[in-house]
């Protein structure tokens with residue numbers, strides 16, 4: 001599952017768990033983006049990576065990859081999938097999990113046709129976003145309805161900046177990590193480590 005995870009929240013975790021169970025996946029690899037070129041300023045990659053590790057630690061099927069944060073330049077999913085293919089080998093069945101909003105734009109992603117050959121794409125429902133696969137290649141993309149969790153990372157950041165709690169929106173360890181590092185308090189983005 002690819003995402004900026006700034007911070008990772010229960011919407012991401014429920015979506016990953018649902019897809020893992022429905023597709024009987026051996027594991028779900030969370031891949032925090034290095035430089036998400038479509039987003040503005042984001043928190044340091046190391047903070048986003050560590051929050052993802054903390055959030056997924058208790059699930060034996062969940063793992064976290066540094067592939068995107070260790071690669072220089074803007075993050076493109078075609079590169080992520082090539083890296084995953086190199087790790088798991090040619091015979092592995094790869095699925096790329098993402099949200100319905102992101103999925104709607106995948107045909108404009110870098111090397112979209114090559115990318116669609118490297119994995120099967122799963123778009124999970126997200127409250128507030130219309131789920132339509134009409135313009136997407138049906139053999140490469142599946143839309144999956146997951147239990148609705150109206151949580152977003154931007155809302156979590158805004159809540160911290162306003163002094164509101166994010167308990168129960170993100171895992172407890174992520175709340176503690178945000179507090180320890182003072183993330184999102186001022187501009188919404190922490191200073192580099």
Ligand SMILES: Nc1ncnc2c1ncn2[C@@H]1O[C@H](COP(=O)(O)OP(=O)(O)OP(=O)(O)O)[C@@H](O)[C@H]1O
Nearest residue numbers: 003004005011098099102125126149151152153154
């Ligand atoms: N509550 C949710 N339910 C289902 N999918 C989600 C949810 N939140 C995020 N996603 C999906 O997870 C992927 C990674 O999300 P990302 O890390 O950008 O979080 P986000 O909450 O969308 O962040 P932001 O609010 O900063 O845009 C995206 O494809 C997004 O659509």
Ligand SMILES: O=C(O)c1ccc[n+]([C@@H]2O[C@H](COP(=O)([O-])O)[C@@H](O)[C@H]2O)c1
Nearest residue numbers: 002003004033075076077078102109110
């Ligand atoms: O490959 C691309 O051109 C591309 C463009 C936008 C987003 N993505 C990937 O889509 C995933 C979700 O992105 P985001 O910005 O919603 O967190 C994440 O893994 C991104 O690297 C990939």
